[in-house]
Amino acid sequence: MRLATAPGLAIRGRLVFPDGSSSAPLDLPVPGGRWTALLGPSGVGKSTLLRLTAGLPAGGSLDGAITADDGQPVDGRVAWMGQTDQLAPWLDVIGNVTLGARLRGARPDRDRARAMIARVGLAGRERATPRELSGGQRQRVALARTLMEARPIVLLDEPFSALDARTRAEMQELAHEVLAGATVLMVTHEPGEAARLGDAVYLMAETGLAAMAVPAGAPVRDLADTAVLEAQAALWHALRRPTEAPGPRRAAGQGAPA
Amino acid sequence: MTLGDVTSEPPVATRSSTAPPPPAAPSAAAASSTLADRLRPILILVGVVAIWQGYVWASGITPFILPGPDRVALTLWSSADVIASNALVTIAEVLAGLALGTALGALTAIQLVAAPALGRMVMPVLVFSQAIPFFALAPLLVIWLGFGMASKIAMATLIIYFPVTAALHDGLNRTDPGLIDLARVMGASPARILWHLRLPAALPAFGTGLRLATVYAPVGAVIGEWVGGAQGGLGYLMLLANGRSKIDLMFACLVVLAVFTVLLYALIDRVAKRLDAIAAGER
Numbered sequence: 001m002r003l004a005t006a007p008g009l010a011i012r013g014r015l016v017f018p019d020g021s022s023s024a025p026l027d028l029p030v031p032g033g034r035w036t037a038l039l040g041p042s043g044v045g046k047s048t049l050l051r052l053t054a055g056l057p058a059g060g061s062l063d064g065a066i067t068a069d070d071g072q073p074v075d076g077r078v079a080w081m082g083q084t085d086q087l088a089p090w091l092d093v094i095g096n097v098t099l100g101a102r103l104r105g106a107r108p109d110r111d112r113a114r115a116m117i118a119r120v121g122l123a124g125r126e127r128a129t130p131r132e133l134s135g136g137q138r139q140r141v142a143l144a145r146t147l148m149e150a151r152p153i154v155l156l157d158e159p160f161s162a163l164d165a166r167t168r169a170e171m172q173e174l175a176h177e178v179l180a181g182a183t184v185l186m187v188t189h190e191p192g193e194a195a196r197l198g199d200a201v202y203l204m205a206e207t208g209l210a211a212m213a214v215p216a217g218a219p220v221r222d223l224a225d226t227a228v229l230e231a232q233a234a235l236w237h238a239l240r241r242p243t244e245a246p247g248p249r250r251a252a253g254q255g256a257p258a
Numbered sequence: 259m260t261l262g263d264v265t266s267e268p269p270v271a272t273r274s275s276t277a278p279p280p281p282a283a284p285s286a287a288a289a290s291s292t293l294a295d296r297l298r299p300i301l302i303l304v305g306v307v308a309i310w311q312g313y314v315w316a317s318g319i320t321p322f323i324l325p326g327p328d329r330v331a332l333t334l335w336s337s338a339d340v341i342a343s344n345a346l347v348t349i350a351e352v353l354a355g356l357a358l359g360t361a362l363g364a365l366t367a368i369q370l371v372a373a374p375a376l377g378r379m380v381m382p383v384l385v386f387s388q389a390i391p392f393f394a395l396a397p398l399l400v401i402w403l404g405f406g407m408a409s410k411i412a413m414a415t416l417i418i419y420f421p422v423t424a425a426l427h428d429g430l431n432r433t434d435p436g437l438i439d440l441a442r443v444m445g446a447s448p449a450r451i452l453w454h455l456r457l458p459a460a461l462p463a464f465g466t467g468l469r470l471a472t473v474y475a476p477v478g479a480v481i482g483e484w485v486g487g488a489q490g491g492l493g494y495l496m497l498l499a500n501g502r503s504k505i506d507l508m509f510a511c512l513v514v515l516a517v518f519t520v521l522l523y524a525l526i527d528r529v530a531k532r533l534d535a536i537a538a539g540e541r
Binding site for chain 2: 051054055056076078079080082083084086088089090091092099100102103104105129130131132149155
């Protein structure tokens with residue numbers, strides 16, 4: 001479906017905000033088929049960057065370019081998962097999962113939808129409405145809907161932030177499993193999530209973008225692993241005092257390693 | 259961990275038939291409170307009628323000024339034919355006005371959202387138009403549409419047009435912005451977003467507009483009959499009764515009008531509640 005063909009992205013430029021101010025120059029490489037975590041405090045513009053990548057109206061514009069490394073346009077190859085499940089309450093599970101097809105005026109492929117619903121562990125709940133599901137189950141439906149779109153690039157805007165710790169951990173594992181092969185750019189404000197899931201982790205602060213050290217081993221990493229805990233602590237410190245970040249490679253501005 | 263592990267979380271709210279029944283005590287309490295809720299308006303009504311009858315008896319006021327409920331009931335019985343035939347006229351006007359005003363209001367709201375530039379231009383005009391006292395337009399409507407039912411239907415339509423437009427317009431614009439974002443990324447056109455997301459999400463707001471319209475439509479029709487030189491209808495009958503000092507007949511007409519409005523409201527309220535349930539995914 002997507003696998004090895006997922007393109008990487010290059011996001012370069014300055015964010016320009018409506019009040020005329022702009023960010024430091026940003027250079028964010030998003031390697032194809034990998035998870036890239038974009039960590040940062042609220043209000044620094046990481047969601048704006050993600051929305052611009054998705055082609056959505058955002059609180060700012062990019063003086064620069066967002067390009068895919070296969071030369072094809074990014075537009076139309078992106079799937080989106082937000083902070084809330086964004087399910088239509090009046091549609092049942094299968095109706096929500098097939099929403100994209102109907103919104104494009106296409107015939108929904110219900111058999112494939114059933115397969116995606118089963119893949120996220122909700123087989124048998126196809127006719128349930130969102131209000132009959134738990135928060136975690138609703139986020140699973142959102143994941144099945146994302147899978148149904150079969151887009152090579154998946155943008156996640158703090159997708160698990162509204163979930164309790166246990167459900168969040170389960171969803172991280174499930175999302176990582178079912179989105180294998182896709183190019184994933186995940187915005188998060190949680191160091192643990194970045195340390196657990198990121199093949200690459202970038203810290204976005206007022207001063208610019210910094211590539212952070214990533215613990216050894218492939219995601220999803222065990223949060224109890226000492227290296228992961230240390231990475232989480234380092235990210236946590238960097239998040240609090242981005243200018244005095246200990247350890248990690250500093251790569252503000254143009255110098256970010258690709 | 260496997261997929262099997264992660265499916266076991268319990269749903270927040272289960273409405274399936276396999277759910278255990280709620281404890282008996284709270285549900286019994288709930289039933290008795292709804293019974294009290296249902297009885298309260300009836301008790302209030304009985305109380306008002308009792309005070310009215312008591313005042314008429316105690317004061318000995320002449321029936322030409324204020325007839326008691328007993329006389330009104332008698333008139334309802336003795337004049338049932340004429341009241342019924344005129345009530346049918348008014349009911350037809352109300353229903354036609356309700357259908358027309360709701361349809362026009364809904365179409366306007368949809369059009370204003372489908373063409374936001376037009377909406378920004380037209381909506382202030384619509385709001386400003388509410389400063390016009392529509393009752394003053396009744397004679398004009400008669401000149402344009404004649405003395406018949408058409409001018410009364412037009413009055414009811416005019417009165418409910420704005421509440422329906424405003425309520426639905428508001429609802430269409432309040433769709434969860436996250437859902438709209440998602441639809442945009444999915445490649446949806448604005449028209450399909452309107453049809454698949456904005457309209458279903460706006461059903462409760464539309465229900466609110468319908469409820470308002472149901473209350474206003476009879477007022478519009480009756481005022482249309484008063485001001486618009488009607489030859490039938492409860493408003494016409496009330497004017498006639500008033501001119502002949504048949505105050506008991508006036509009250510009888512009022513009672514019929516009120517009962518009809520309440521019944522119609524109860525019906526529309528059920529429809530609106532159903533719309534709420536559909537939009538919330540309740541079954």
